[in-house]
Amino acid sequence: MENKEILLKVRNAKTYFPIKKGVLKKTVGYVKAVDDISLDVYRGETLGLVGESGCGKSSLGKSILQLVPVTDGSMEYKFEDGYKDLRKLSRTELDNARKKIQIVFQDPYSSLNPAFTIFGSLEDPLIKFGIKDKKERIEKIGKLLEDVNLPRDYMTRYPNEFSGGQRQRIGIARALSVDPELIICDEAVSALDVSIQAQVLKLLNKLKEERKLTYIFITHDLSVVEYLADRIAVMYLGRIVELTTSEELFANTLHPYTKALLSAIPIADPTKKKKRIPLQGDVPSPANPPSGCTFHPRCPDCAEQCKTERPILEEYIINGVSHFVSCHKVKAALEAKGIKAERSK
Amino acid sequence: MPENNNNDVVLRVKDLHVSFYTNQRCNNVLRGVSFDIRRGRTLCIVGESGCGKSVTANSILRLLPDLSRIESGSITYYKEDGTEVRLDQLEKNGKEMRSLRGKDIAIIFQDPMTALNPVYTVGHQIREIIKEHKPGLTKQQLKQESIQDLAEMGIPAAEIRDGEYPHQFSGGMRQRAMIAMGMSCEPKILLADEPTTALDVTISAQIFDLMNGLKRDHGTAIMMITHNMGVVAEMADEVAVMYMGNIVEYGKVEDVFANPTHPYTKALLRSIPVLGKGRNQQLEPIRGVTPDPFNRPKGCQFCPRCDYAGERCETEMPSEEWVKEGHYTRCFHFREVMKDGK
Numbered sequence: 187m188e189n190k191e192i193l194l195k196v197r198n199a200k201t202y203f204p205i206k207k208g209v210l211k212k213t214v215g216y217v218k219a220v221d222d223i224s225l226d227v228y229r230g231e232t233l234g235l236v237g238e239s240g241c242g243k244s245s246l247g248k249s250i251l252q253l254v255p256v257t258d259g260s261m262e263y264k265f266e267d268g269y270k271d272l273r274k275l276s277r278t279e280l281d282n283a284r285k286k287i288q289i290v291f292q293d294p295y296s297s298l299n300p301a302f303t304i305f306g307s308l309e310d311p312l313i314k315f316g317i318k319d320k321k322e323r324i325e326k327i328g329k330l331l332e333d334v335n336l337p338r339d340y341m342t343r344y345p346n347e348f349s350g351g352q353r354q355r356i357g358i359a360r361a362l363s364v365d366p367e368l369i370i371c372d373e374a375v376s377a378l379d380v381s382i383q384a385q386v387l388k389l390l391n392k393l394k395e396e397r398k399l400t401y402i403f404i405t406h407d408l409s410v411v412e413y414l415a416d417r418i419a420v421m422y423l424g425r426i427v428e429l430t431t432s433e434e435l436f437a438n439t440l441h442p443y444t445k446a447l448l449s450a451i452p453i454a455d456p457t458k459k460k461k462r463i464p465l466q467g468d469v470p471s472p473a474n475p476p477s478g479c480t481f482h483p484r485c486p487d488c489a490e491q492c493k494t495e496r497p498i499l500e501e502y503i504i505n506g507v508s509h510f511v512s513c514h515k516v517k518a519a520l521e522a523k524g525i526k527a528e529r530s531k
Numbered sequence: 532m533p534e535n536n537n538n539d540v541v542l543r544v545k546d547l548h549v550s551f552y553t554n555q556r557c558n559n560v561l562r563g564v565s566f567d568i569r570r571g572r573t574l575c576i577v578g579e580s581g582c583g584k585s586v587t588a589n590s591i592l593r594l595l596p597d598l599s600r601i602e603s604g605s606i607t608y609y610k611e612d613g614t615e616v617r618l619d620q621l622e623k624n625g626k627e628m629r630s631l632r633g634k635d636i637a638i639i640f641q642d643p644m645t646a647l648n649p650v651y652t653v654g655h656q657i658r659e660i661i662k663e664h665k666p667g668l669t670k671q672q673l674k675q676e677s678i679q680d681l682a683e684m685g686i687p688a689a690e691i692r693d694g695e696y697p698h699q700f701s702g703g704m705r706q707r708a709m710i711a712m713g714m715s716c717e718p719k720i721l722l723a724d725e726p727t728t729a730l731d732v733t734i735s736a737q738i739f740d741l742m743n744g745l746k747r748d749h750g751t752a753i754m755m756i757t758h759n760m761g762v763v764a765e766m767a768d769e770v771a772v773m774y775m776g777n778i779v780e781y782g783k784v785e786d787v788f789a790n791p792t793h794p795y796t797k798a799l800l801r802s803i804p805v806l807g808k809g810r811n812q813q814l815e816p817i818r819g820v821t822p823d824p825f826n827r828p829k830g831c832q833f834c835p836r837c838d839y840a841g842e843r844c845e846t847e848m849p850s851e852e853w854v855k856e857g858h859y860t861r862c863f864h865f866r867e868v869m870k871d872g873k
Contacts, residue, residue, distance in 0.1 A: 238731035238732070238733065238734075239702075239731055349820050349821075351820065352820075379579040379580055379758065379821075380579065380758060380759075380760070380799060380802055380803050381579060381798065381799060381802050381816060381817040382816075382820070383802070383803075384802035384803070384804075384814045384815070384816035384817070385816040387804070387814060388814060388816055406731065406732070408732075408806060409761075409803070409804045409805060409806040410804055412804065412806055412807075412808075412809060412810070413804035413809075413810060413812065413814065414810075432809070432810065433809065436807060436809070446733060447732065447733060448806070449736075450732040450733045450735070450736035451732050451761065451806050452739075452759065452761030452762045452764060452765040452766075453761055453764060453765070453805060453806055453807065454760035454761045454763070454764045454788070454800065454803060454805055455764055455788065455805070456764040456765075456767075456784045456785050456788050457785065457788075457789075458764075462736055462740075464736070464737065464740070465733045465736075465737075467687075468701045468702075468703055468704070468734065469731070
């Protein structure tokens, strides 16, 4: 991969939520929402995080922002004065870090306070981050609304006066208000109707160009992520099973879960009848994940080794493109496709 | 809509108007909807939220809320023995309607968690329907039937699952239980109201296979409501595109996708990212928003957002135009739309 600037280094991140039971609230187990994830986010890219519900993609997003307590690992973000671990920041430092990293939530209905006007909602982060003059704030918010293609005078209205797509754009405006570098979009378009979804997707792409933003785009919709993302990380039960560039992922799908996921997506073209790879059963509970490779009970290509030994995420270089995959049978998959790959350290 | 009255048609909806009355205001939710549901075929109704797709399904089963009324039009159900039943004229919760619900026409709702009763076991809820429609079965037989229904839907360990409560089921399992319930009396028509919207793709693929199996093995007619064009392409034989209470385009799925004749269908197809086309595809969002139902455009409902709109569109609602066999559209300018291609 070319020498790109790494904005965020996540190393062995673990977020476990305790399960408490009984009168004494004794911890009886853990839900391993994020289980040993390492990844790099480059400046200026869009990294897509995909997976089914309960695979930990939202937890990972929230962990990066330190909105949930992270159990273990490190998340180093590049500030002006070098990399600092977000987990070890003091309260004030964390506030400053959140000026750089912002989040857009899934549900545009519950993420805006219904009792505040749009101005009220957007004003808070500005006060927090130091614009004391009210006129200046009005000016800035007006500009923000125009950036997300909404008229300036909408700032005096309340959230109930807006449609879902408009609200989502207000959510984006709020995230932009502090001029962040990294925006985590947590299912930002999933709740929208298709015709509106396209508007928001185009807006996100436009803003990225204009403001040199970096996105972590969390979604379950692979066709959306394919349109937006430079690189895609596929998650399953708290772990990354495959991570590579968008083109490479669709050209050389290596992990059986990714293959099944791709085959399950209905394509809006009735002439294309494709063969589905059926997956048996449901996603297992992250509180009690299967032994070995967590995908093995549903894997159509499961071997003895998979049941006992947990595969690690290894990097292969295929045609000069880095391709991370965590599967014991990846060699066989590569050979079957006749792809030459080098394993990188 | 198609007039050929062959025996395939099990349900015909003709020029259906439904209104909702709230706060002294009237919302004309359905404004002349017509379509046929055929034996062993799947009709997909596709449209954005608020366009009236769920209302259509609910009015067939007469499950509309109290403040609504079927103003005009007809819903005719053709029984196997050739008799016709006018569903719109039956008493809403009368004996006849109740005897049809679940037995001849069944519905699967979008959210299985709210559609199942949390305080009864899943088996009990399935048996409730069987008891209603097949009286005289013993307890043992009933239990056997419900277990068999669950097993047929691919639920493992059905004997144990039968005695469990909905919260012990996962999302996909609950939806299977709902389908099991819907299919327990082998209905002729299955209405599915966004059956997989709340589910993950791998699980919805399983549900689709299940529904296709029913169509194949039992000749069930399926009417499926969805907002996902991908699902339509995968499942449908015929497709009806709805916008603001009208079916704007109706036809065989291949025809509609290859030659969309209504600007809305075309715009809809252009605004979705298609898997496998990568990052270079041009998305063209539909401009504006869906109009407020209490403040509708006077003529064609899509007119304010349409690129083809002319003067006539502003004042007059287009009637159904015949494009080709089994392909209808509601647009004055459909020839131009067709000429411009996809």
